Amino acid sequence: MTRIDLNADLGELPGEEGAALDAAIMPLLSSCNVACGGHAGNEETMRRTLAIAKAHGVAPGAHPSYPDREGFGRREVQIGNDALAASLAGQVTALIEAAAATGTALTHLKPHGALYHVAARDERVAATLATIASSHGLALVGPPTGALRAAAHAEDLAYLAEGFADRSYQADGTLTPRGRPGAVLTDHKAQARQALSLARGRPLDTPGGSVTLRVETLCLHGDTPGAIGAARAIRSALEADGIEIGAPHAR
Template sequence: MTRSICLNADIGELPGEAGRALDRAILRQVSRCSIACGGHAGDTESMTQTLQMAQEFGVLAGAHPSYPDREGFGRSRNNVSAAELATSLKDQVSDLLRIAAATGTQVRHIKPHGALYNDAAKDAGLAGMVAALCAETGIPVLIGPPASQMERAARVSGLTYVAEGFADRAYEADLSLTPRNLPGAVFRDAESQNAQALSIALRHEVITRTGETVPLHVQTLCLHGDTPGAAENAARLRTVLEARGVTIRP
């Protein structure tokens, strides 16, 4: 049986030439990318360049909106009201769409960032807001965690949902990501990342932080662009997966 999986990365999050060089290296390895569009990181220059690089490498590009929290890198809602948040998210995605139209590129999906991603996975109201954002902006694909409120909202809204797993993050027993303030929440070593990627891609399961083996069915694996060694991680994980007969596809 032929196995395949999408590799995706969150990019456009680090500033300047070094940030774009990192994005370019990551884009050589992945099949989808989600581009920061101003809420937690990113500006007109980074959005323009990352969209163009994604097109150059044949990588499907999407929007990576977040709570408007540049100081905290999108890890706090900061008491933003629902109406203010909906406006901010639409502005973020619209900015990326505008740049895409000007550069002859396309925005293929939306994937929330950081705390918004985690909150919308459990909060039906936030999940509905994100799904409505897809519908309003004409973007038919939403990426998020499996068996979540986001998946339910996407199905109700008639969107295509791409369930996502993580090679470099620990999981809790309920399949939520381990909070970053707990030890071991982020896998920084190659052995742990390789093992989790293979477990998800080949056996459709993960071993949680507390030792349980839990089923996890996803169509895409995420590689965080802000994790130290991200470019090397992406290249190594692609090699490891392909060596086990897994085809990387969008």
């Protein structure tokens, strides 16, 4: 039976709205990536999200980013590698401490936003993330190919290639930049179709031709409009197609 992990980036929205979103979407997931202060999140949201994950048996991971709360971590920040390493290590440590306080343990690390894309091409940034993940015994989650995957293999880390159910792709396998039309998929049927194609290793249609990606985890963004409905549609489509949903990095 085909097995796929279904993850979402959570702990990113403050207040009651954020708490309600996380609580509604968590039961539909097998893993989650928790914002830990770089682009969003604080001690309260970290503990809250981890507690919800624990209640539903969802494997939690760290979701660090460039220190860029104003830009939600979606801008590449010009920062020295030592300063970046210190910021990322601090973010992950803060989440580990929150996990200890809630009786949970992290399983993986997935960079957020611009950091995710830079790590796919920049060997130094990729190595920094791999070193931090290795120091805490965490798997790495990232693009199917590129520098981050190579850095994980160099550190002998488990690596989960990720596909996105709610983002469109280019013919080279990269995500369509968010500023372009059609970069974010908001139609639930389209999201479910893409999730099935990714899970089954089928070609995706792109403006420049088709591309096939081999992935082990599927992501949907918690801040994408209609995220809860999307999660329901995606999970239903996967299960109806006989695909088992589970977190391969769960300890």
